[in-house]
Amino acid sequence: MRQSGTWMTIWDDRILETIRKEGAKPVGELAEEEGLRISHSSVSRRCKKLAEHGLLTPLGNGVYTITDRGEAYLDEEYDAENEVFLNGNGSRDGPTVSETSES
Template sequence: MRKRAEWMKDADEKILDILEGGLMLGPTTIAKNLDLSRSYVSRRLSILIAYGFVEQIEEGYYQITDRGEMWLQGEVDASELNPTED
C-alpha cells in the first residue's frame, strides 16, 4: 500500500503513475493526459522534485526517480520525508 503524506494530492499519485513507464514528459503533456491545468501540474512537479520523487532531466522534461518508483511500490513512507533545499 502506498503511504501518502499530508502534503500529497491525488494528482501527485497520478503524475507519478504516468511517469512510471520511464517516459520523460513535460507538464503540458502530463496535464493533457490527466485533464489538469498545466500550471497545476507544474506546481505539483516542483513539490515532487523537492521530495525527491521526480527529477528534471532538461528544461521542460521530467522523469520519475528511484524514490518515486519505490513509493509507487509501497516501499517508501512519504510522511517521513523532508523537502530538499536547492
C-alpha cells in the first residue's frame, strides 16, 4: 500500500501515474488528461506541491518530470509523510526507515 502524506490528495497519485506512464508533461496537457478531472490551476498547484516534497522536478515552462522519490512512492517503496525510503537497500537517494530510526 502506498504511504501517502497527509498533505497529498487523490489527484497527486493520478498526476504521478500519468507522468510516469507518458513522460514529462506540461501542466496544460496534464489538465486535459481523461483521468484528471480538475482544473488547470489545481493541476499546477498540485505539481508545485509534489515538487516541494521531491516527487516531481520542474523542468521549466510548467513542465514536470517524476523523480526517483516519485517512482519509489508509486512502487510502494517511499513513505511520503515521513519522507523516507522503505526498501533500505540504498538503491535510491535519501534516508531509509532503518537509517532514520538509528538516529
